[in-house]
Amino acid sequence: xxxxxxxxxxxxxxxxxxxxxxxxxxxxxxxxxxxxxxxxxxxxxxxxxxxxxxxxxxxxxxxxxxxxxxxxxxxxxxxxxxxxxxxxxxxxxxxxxxxxxxxxxxxxxxxxxxxxxxxxxxxxxxxxxxxxxxxxxxxxxxxxxxxxxxxxxxxxxxxxxxxxxxxxxxxxxxxxxxxxxxxxxxxxxxxxxxxxxxxxxxxxxxxxxxxxxxxxxxxxxxxxxxxxxxxxxxxxxxxxxxxxxxxxxxxxxxxxxxxxxxxxxxxxxxxxxxxxxxxxxxxxxxxxxxxxxxxxxxxxxxxxxxxxxxxxxxxxxxxxxxxxxxxxxxxxxxxxxxxxxxxxxxxxxxxxxxxxxxxxxxxxxxxxxxxxxxxxxxxxxxxxxxxxxxxxxxx
Numbered sequence: 001x002x003x004x005x006x007x008x009x010x011x012x013x014x015x016x017x018x019x020x021x022x023x024x025x026x027x028x029x030x031x032x033x034x035x036x037x038x039x040x041x042x043x044x045x046x047x048x049x050x051x052x053x054x055x056x057x058x059x060x061x062x063x064x065x066x067x068x069x070x071x072x073x074x075x076x077x078x079x080x081x082x083x084x085x086x087x088x089x090x091x092x093x094x095x096x097x098x099x100x101x102x103x104x105x106x107x108x109x110x111x112x113x114x115x116x117x118x119x120x121x122x123x124x125x126x127x128x129x130x131x132x133x134x135x136x137x138x139x140x141x142x143x144x145x146x147x148x149x150x151x152x153x154x155x156x157x158x159x160x161x162x163x164x165x166x167x168x169x170x171x172x173x174x175x176x177x178x179x180x181x182x183x184x185x186x187x188x189x190x191x192x193x194x195x196x197x198x199x200x201x202x203x204x205x206x207x208x209x210x211x212x213x214x215x216x217x218x219x220x221x222x223x224x225x226x227x228x229x230x231x232x233x234x235x236x237x238x239x240x241x242x243x244x245x246x247x248x249x250x251x252x253x254x255x256x257x258x259x260x261x262x263x264x265x266x267x268x269x270x271x272x273x274x275x276x277x278x279x280x281x282x283x284x285x286x287x288x289x290x291x292x293x294x295x296x297x298x299x300x301x302x303x304x305x306x307x308x309x310x311x312x313x314x315x316x317x318x319x320x321x322x323x324x325x326x327x328x329x330x331x332x333x334x335x336x337x338x339x340x341x342x343x344x345x346x347x348x349x350x351x352x353x354x355x356x357x358x359x360x361x362x363x364x365x366x367x368x369x370x371x372x373x374x375x376x377x378x379x380x381x382x383x384x385x386x387x388x389x390x391x392x393x394x395x
Contacts, residue, residue: 005193007154013206020191024053027189033057034129039075041200041216042135049191062119065092066223069245103231105395112222132188137195139351196350215262217275226393229281239376243278243341250367251276270347273357279394284340291325292388306330309361318385326385331368337378341371344383354387
């Protein structure tokens with residue numbers, strides 16, 4: 001199996017689209033293409049480019065049960081609203097029992113990788129697909145292979161890629177569920193492999209896609225498993241979906257009311273907010289979460305702080321944190337409830353570095369009170385740690 005990636009195309013939207021169409025014609029014209037759709041902007045852009053090229057493409061959404069809820073609607077419903085032709089494959093009954101009880105970060109990622117690859121492989125075989133397309137983007141590749149995308153060739157074999165990764169394993173940060181998998185297809189194609197999230201949004205804007213898609217917040221490959229600290233259970237998964245929707249919706253509403261859109265480009269050139277979400281866990285101050293030191297993932301417990309709200313002072317302190325994975329500002333302390341909730345909102349250009357979104361304290365208080373309407377909510381924190389020394393996600 002060969003992997004084809006569009007390397008170093010022009011970034012201006014119209015020129016990029018033209019280059020991507022030529023790339024897709026070269027490797028996928030007259031082929032039946034499986035396209036993995038996640039509901040996010042990367043895979044949506046890939047699918048739109050395939051359709052524009054008039055390629056025979058089958059869009060598929062894998063419903064594993066760990067996707068977020070947005071404004072009360074499951075991700076599969078949101079994607080059906082935008083792309084009604086999407087095929088939904090429900091693997092909840094077989095996948096969820098495998099991840100329930102698992103708390104190791106890398107094992108969670110591997111379980112997702114295995115679930116995706118086996119589901120995709122079966123569909124490809126049953127439907128005689130010849131090529132697989134996905135929305136892998138620039139940070140995914142560079143964090144997984146430990147190299148710059150310019151070090152890759154437009155066409156590589158899986159053996160070539162594994163050898164490259166082994167040679168540069170010191171640069172590895174995290175595995176990706178889209179990479180290093182052998183499928184029974186002639187090739188995989190990744191037309192947006194050279195783009196960052198901001199560049200993807202520019203393409204979607206150029207293609208006149210709806211605002212709710214253009215400004216859809218980034219979402220991790222391991223889905224809500226990356227935002228549940230400790231083992232995933234049916235109970236904490238249900239709670240995480242609820243609090244996640246509350247936090248993301250409140251932040252989006254605030255930006256829509258203030259700026260007329262759910263995301264802006266700030267003075268530092270960052271997408272603000274790049275992500276806004278909730279993470280949960282039981283006794284989170286006693287649980288190790290991911291951090292980042294000198295480009296490597298670490299696992300340490302977080303540190304909690306309370307008292308005067310001074311955003312600049314707190315984030316400056318957090319940026320020099322040592323011995324802990326991240327700094328959490330305590331918004332509410334309680335002995336009642338089951339799950340601690342961490343509000344997380346960051347700004348970023350490409351997810352490799354991130355600053356903390358300066359959400360006003362009145363908004364954090366509003367979110368806190370909405371969260372406390374749920375009886376299972378216990379302590380409430382706001383994560384005020386940049387990346388580095390924290391990662392954006394928690395596992």
